[in-house]
Amino acid sequence: MARHIVARTTEIPPGGNKVVDIAGRDIVVFHINGEFFALLNRCPHEGAPLEKAACVARLTSPEPGVYQRSRVGEMLRCAWHGWEFDMRNGQSWFDPKRVKIRSYPVAVERGEELQKGPYVAETFPVHVEDSYVIVEV
Numbered sequence: 001m002a003r004h005i006v007a008r009t010t011e012i013p014p015g016g017n018k019v020v021d022i023a024g025r026d027i028v029v030f031h032i033n034g035e036f037f038a039l040l041n042r043c044p045h046e047g048a049p050l051e052k053a054a055c056v057a058r059l060t061s062p063e064p065g066v067y068q069r070s071r072v073g074e075m076l077r078c079a080w081h082g083w084e085f086d087m088r089n090g091q092s093w094f095d096p097k098r099v100k101i102r103s104y105p106v107a108v109e110r111g112e113e114l115q116k117g118p119y120v121a122e123t124f125p126v127h128v129e130d131s132y133v134i135v136e137v
Contacts, residue, residue, distance in 0.1 A: 001105075009108055012036070015073065019051050027104060030055065030087060032073045037087045038104040039076075044092070048080035050101065056084070076101075 006020045012031040019028050019041055026041040028051045041050050053076040057069040075093070076085045084093040090101035125136040 005114065017051050029106065032087060036106040036108060038106045039090055040102040043078040043080065043083060044099050044101060045078065045083050046080055048078050050076055052079040053077055
């Protein structure tokens with residue numbers, strides 16, 4: 001799997017997102033609770049762009065009339081039909097056995113720690129002697 005630099009951490013504010021094109025795929029990168037998550041920018045139900053989805057909390061109910069919120073901001077609610085997905089793994093909460101959004105691993109690294117590209121042009125030593133440029137091959 002190739003690595004792609006998609007943004008500086010400051011380009012995606014807390015609670016925000018950024019859509020990037022990687023190899024012809026629209027991928028949305030979210031910045032939630034100090035973590036970054038990357039998902040295919042397409043709801044598997046009707047194709048809505050997930051960049052427009054609401055980032056909501058997981059809501060559970062241990063008994064009737066009692067509700068508990070957890071994982072605030074980590075659940076995506078599709079803007080078109082309200083289907084919900086877990087931002088950590090793309091799993092649907094509507095139909096968890098059949099529906100899932102493709103998710104991608106995300107890492108935050110210091111600029112100097114990033115690897116240089118795999119393609120490096122070959123270079124040769126150059127010297128200047130008495131107004132002549134000399135290349136060593």
